[in-house]
Amino acid sequence: MLIKRKIKTMRRAIISSTKLIMFTILSILLLAACGEQKTNKVAAVGAAEPIKTYQWKMVTSWPKNFPGLGIGPETFAKYVDEMSAGRLTVQVYGAGELVPGFEVFDAVSQGTVQMGHSGAYYWKGKIPASVIFGAIPFGMTTSEFNAWLQYGGGLALWQELYKPFGIVPMAGGSSGAQFAGWFKKEINSIADLKGLKMRIPGLGGEVMKRAGALPVTLTGGEIFSSLQSGAIDASEWVGPYNDLAFGFHQAAQYYYSSVWHETGTSLEFLINEKALASLPKDLQKIVEVAARAVNQDMHDEYNARNHVALKTLIEKHNVQLRKLPDDVLQELKKYTEQVLAEQVENDQGFAKVWQSYSEFLSSIREYNDLTLKEYFQHR
Amino acid sequence: MLIKRKIKTMRRAIISSTKLIMFTILSILLLAACGEQKTNKVAAVGAAEPIKTYQWKMVTSWPKNFPGLGIGPETFAKYVDEMSAGRLTVQVYGAGELVPGFEVFDAVSQGTVQMGHSGAYYWKGKIPASVIFGAIPFGMTTSEFNAWLQYGGGLALWQELYKPFGIVPMAGGSSGAQFAGWFKKEINSIADLKGLKMRIPGLGGEVMKRAGALPVTLTGGEIFSSLQSGAIDASEWVGPYNDLAFGFHQAAQYYYSSVWHETGTSLEFLINEKALASLPKDLQKIVEVAARAVNQDMHDEYNARNHVALKTLIEKHNVQLRKLPDDVLQELKKYTEQVLAEQVENDQGFAKVWQSYSEFLSSIREYNDLTLKEYFQHR
Structure with a gap:
């Protein structure tokens, strides 16, 4: 194993230079330490093959290595590096390291970097x-x-949406159903939301x-x-895993578990089309x-x-x-229907994607009511 | 695209022979049609590199290309072929083509084939x-x-279980929550199950x-x-997608959707450890x-x-x-507890895995009751 890794590291360092003579000498030295199969490989490299390598950069909207969100991009980079035997490496950057968290899309679109990891909303x-x-x-x-994305037409619609920006989107993990969030006072009626300053995007x-609340981003x-x-x-x-990491329990007392605003939040990989x-x-x-x-992981x-x-x-x-x-919850649902109807009216792109999404949701919801919902009730 | 594929096909065909002269001529011809980068690649192969390829066989417990179950192994083979640029190819066999469906485990264990796709039960x-x-x-x-498999210790326990047989297991897809099945007469009470001849394994x-039923496999x-x-x-x-494919509606009238006996059925890839x-x-x-x-797909x-x-x-x-x-359903649940308790008593291996599984289930069930179950109720 160690020898193989050495070969890889040396190969990468050397290919970028033009010192072919030195390379040949090193190859000969390595040959002495290798078995037959490795010998041939090294000989081939020494002879003529300049293995083409690619170094990519991935900017993200999360703190570097943040639990869940920030681990996904790192796992992706690891998978790609190992599967390609180092031919494609991806350097991951936290929000603000290369570009601010909310400029990931532009950086990938302009080709400043080859990849991004963020949230489409x-x-x-x-x-x-x-x-x-x-x-x-x-x-x-x-x-x-x-299911909608891969087998219901969703992915093609998403690709079409990002195409004018030179970006290929891919699903990049999911945090699952999210909690309603942290509140400093209890919410007992819709009136309690009036005037409430709440961080809630999208x-x-x-x-x-x-x-009646005052949403901020x-x-x-x-x-x-x-x-x-x-x-x-x-x-x-997000939910308990991420919220605990940020220590929100030290700043607000009530934690509302109800799922309503982000019911299966999906992250995204953004890839520069030309890259x-x-x-x-x-x-x-x-x-x-x-x-x-990574989407599953x-x-x-x-x-x-x-x-x-x-x-x-x-x-x-x-x-x-x-x-x-x-x-x-029923009031919030009613307002949701109003907001979605306006989005459909105001934007053709939204209307097109919404038609596909809502038809699929309506059909699979009935099915899951029969299966998972019933099961959750009687298990 | 076409030229690249040609190169790959030709390379494979030629490497296995020793006709180096012919290869050189072909390489020169291809060089004329290629850009600089491809030129180097082809030249390198022509020079010395004997690319090592692996041809694997995967036996399965399903009819070849059967919807869902049989598509998973094919998708796996396609992914591997494309990601490895043909260095690893996997030929998929339906049940009975090389070995019977229920002999997949033995065939992989004995090294008759390198891989299998089946169900662990x-x-x-x-x-x-x-x-x-x-x-x-x-x-x-x-x-x-x-979640239990990848982050709750399940996979390590599974690997330990198959280790004595020289098999490495990997999750191989899921059919999701399964329907209770097809019945020729209605089931209105537990008494209606008495004497019922039913195909139900595990x-x-x-x-x-x-x-009181008479289960058969x-x-x-x-x-x-x-x-x-x-x-x-x-x-x-399995459920509607697979059951429709087999046409069971032509043989039984009542279709029971209730989820109880297979609540998230997982398939498996079996890989010969030495291979x-x-x-x-x-x-x-x-x-x-x-x-x-593929597990997600x-x-x-x-x-x-x-x-x-x-x-x-x-x-x-x-x-x-x-x-x-x-x-x-409550009666079936009561019998399930009895059956599981006996399994735990009779087999140390079962007891060990069950402890991990049941603890995880108990904790995540509470969480999903708060989140997904509630959401299914109010959405």
Whole structure:
């Protein structure tokens, strides 16, 4: 193993230079230490083959290595590096390291970097329909969304949407169904939302506005201090695993588990179209399959960590767990229908994607009512 | 595109022979049609590199190309072929083509073939705990199972279980929550199960036996004629997508949707340990990541097809959709607890895996009751 790794490292360092003589000498030295098969390989390289390598950069909207969200891109880079034997390497950057978290889309579009990892709803100012590929209030669960994407026409619509920007999108993991969030006071009726300053982006924010709240958009890293200082009264983020990592329980007392605004939040890989096309076919496939695998892996991680983190929050940090009252949820659902109807009216792109999404949701919802919902009730 | 494929095909054909002169001539001809980068690549191959290729065989427990179950192995083979640029090819065989469907495990263990695709519960006679990696009555959903497998210790336990047989197991897709199945007469009480001849394998069959039924094990291909001839009164198989493909609606009238005996059925890839170890590291990783991607892909396919197939069954074939009465489900649950307790008592391996599985299930069930179950109720 060690010898193989040495060969790889040396090969990479040397190819970029032109010192062919030195390379030949090294090859001969390595030959002495290798078995027959490796010998041939090294000889071939020494003889003429300049193995073409690709060094990519991936910018993200998360702190580097942030649990879940930030681990997905790292896992992708690891898969690709190992499957390609180092021919394609991807350097991952946290939000703000190369570009700010909300400029990931532009950086990939302009070709400043080859890849990004983010959430599609962040680009709703540019592409209204993008929210559908991130999260829609009262929308699909993660499993339903993945089925629509891969076998219900969703992916083709998404690709069409990003095409004018020279970006190829791929599903990039899911945090699953998200909690309603952290509140400094209890919510007992829809009236309690009036005047509430809450960090909640995307269409969920639009819905909250109709309920009388004052939605604001903040990056993850800004939430804690805003909650603590009283600049905001409430905030959603992701769920127990991520929320525990940010320590929100130290800034707000009530944790509302009710799922409504992000029901199966999907992340995204953004790939510069030209960069992808410039790869040989096998590396293109490696990128595609690695993304599929990470899409599941991140969801697995959230599913395994969330229930453990929730126990820690309740048992160790005395967090008060709450549910939104049914009538509040029904009001939010009513406002959601209004917001979606307006989006459909105002933007053709949104209307087109929504038709496909809502038809699929309506059919699979009936099916899951018969199967999973019933099962959750009687198991 | 065409030229690149040509190069690959030619390279493969030529490398196995020793006609170096002819190769050189062809290389020169191709050089004329290629850009600089491709030129170098072809020249390098022409010079000395004997690219090592691997041809694997994968036997399965399903009819070749059977919807869902049989597509998973084909997708795996395609991914691996494309990601490895043809260095690893996998020839997929349907049940009975090389070995019978229920001999997949032995064939992989003995090294007759390098790989298999099957369901772990088929090996319960050999390894009682294997059922836990296929389906357990009143067990985890697909998402819960994947989380336990990858981040809850499940995979390590599974590997330990198959290790004495020289097999490395990997998750190989999921059909999701399965329907209770097809019945020739309605089930209105637990008494209606008495004397019922039903095709139902695994622990579900054990549970049915306690309820007074006569469970039998048949391969998928044997079910239709047995139902039609009256040799059996009822049968479970998978769900609408697969059941429609077999035409069971022509042999039984009542279709019970209730999920209880296979709540998140997982399939498996079986890989001969020595064959896997003989691959270079990059191909090993390609096998692992392709399996992860297929694991999600198959589930996506079922999720997208099942609800459409159910509509076809009801609207086109007038199938009578039914639910098992609550008291029947509660009885089945009670028998399930008895069956599981006996398994734990009789087999140390089962007890060890069950402890991990049941603890994880108990914790994630509480969490999903708060999130997904509530959401299914109010969306």
